[in-house]
Amino acid sequence: MATTTRDFYDSLGVSRDAGQDEIQSAYRKLARTYHPDVNKDPGAEDRFKEISEAYSVLSDPATRRRYDAFGPDFRQVPEDVDPDTWARARAGRGARGGRPGAGAGAGAGPGGPAGFGEGVGFEDLLEGLFSGRGGGRAGRGWGPIPGADQEAEIELTVEDAYRGGRRSITVGGRRIDVNIPAGVTDGQRIRLAGQGGRGSDGAAAGDLYLIVRIAPHPRYRVEGRDIRVQLPVTPWEAALGASVAVDTPAGEAKVKVPAGSSSGRRLRLRGRGMPNPRGTPGDLFAEVRIMVPATLPDAERQLFEQLAAVSTFDPRRR
Template structure:
């Protein structure tokens, strides 16, 4: 059973022509066989093209909306609202790709005829002798720790190449880069054709989750363990935060869950204000008490009238 073209493109049934085209362009670039080396990419690319050919034509889209997966037989028999011979790209028989225009080995992409492929795919279909064409863009992940993302600086990244070899790239990481941001290495993509310029390499930043610190936007959150006496009497505590050592003042009478804010000590922002550092107090008691500690705790329990459960 043919897949629903709306689901294939990831759009709703109320999507207009512009939304459909934007979704198609995004997916076509992602799954184009020149860019995506996944074995299933060619089939996915073909599926995306067929979905677009159904939804990009208002007449064909109307037939699909009315008859669903059987819309082609209504068109070919003349029984539906769009009777007559179906257009190429509207669900009827289509010619295979012309040599040098849409073929990838033995893969028949079977795309519609109303798409400007030269504009959409940056000249990927041009062959030798057809003029210069820019190479395809490549994408990869750049994994950083929180500390590396805060500091930024020059990093060397080793990436696999299409032929199975590896290559090192020098990357200037801007301080304060966030998870999901992309760093562009101009001219480090696929080689151009016929003297055309190469494509670019885009590195998507992935900040690895840490055991101690959590990043929310540009704010950094962590738990601050304190002793009962530090929480009751107050204290000044030195902590090695991701951006460097900081001194935190714990107010007298602090309970677990209290948040202390250190303004501007979070993730830096080259274009604006840095984030904040938030320390959440967590009172920790010793698992074992020596004799003197036990005597002092027993004395405190005897003289203190503090009841944290009052009202329960």
């Protein structure tokens, strides 16, 4: 199960009052820098996962509100706990000094989003919040407390993310069957209701959220719902134009290479990117890459020599 100790705002390099546009812009910039397909530094993948988790939390208004209120413990606090009640309980515990020795390491620390006072621990606050439920700790029990939501990562190939389907995963020693929707994207969260932490005294279990990670692929590069792939062509196909085959996660497709295409030209196959069950699918972009033989038979060499002799084309002339 994934755990996070760094402040999500710091991870994205934005202030705590940043708007959604600023958060999205910061995420896109960092994702382009640290994506494992682009950045081969050993720590780039971990950094990419960190900023993806931060974005998944801060881009959702409801989840961001809980994070702002409860700090790193926001996934442990039951859904029915009101942030204002939590703040009052925190203030009250801080005024009384809390339990001796409690609270070390709890919350986000000084200046963090939870901001627990000295000596105020997570259990202390829960005690105050739930003291009216089932007698509290005075009655030797917390009362019914819903299970905490949990998170885990699931790594998929581009093909598996494209097609979706059933998968079996192991989380916390439990084997769980998961239905992967077709067209899931990197960083997307899949909710498994009731598969999180167990509740106490008959309370409902929490939910398990699977964070999708799409593994690097030797052929495809996924950007949101768009897919990019290189398209090798011969010099004559690029010069004269041709209809050539291109691999896609859904199978082979045909793309028309216009005459006079140079390496780097992008050919768009609309709707051939990642599926979108709730809207428009992404596109597939095939990037022309002109290939030449490593060695030439005599007959082909003569033809290239004849072309070189008669052609006036100079690619270096502006």
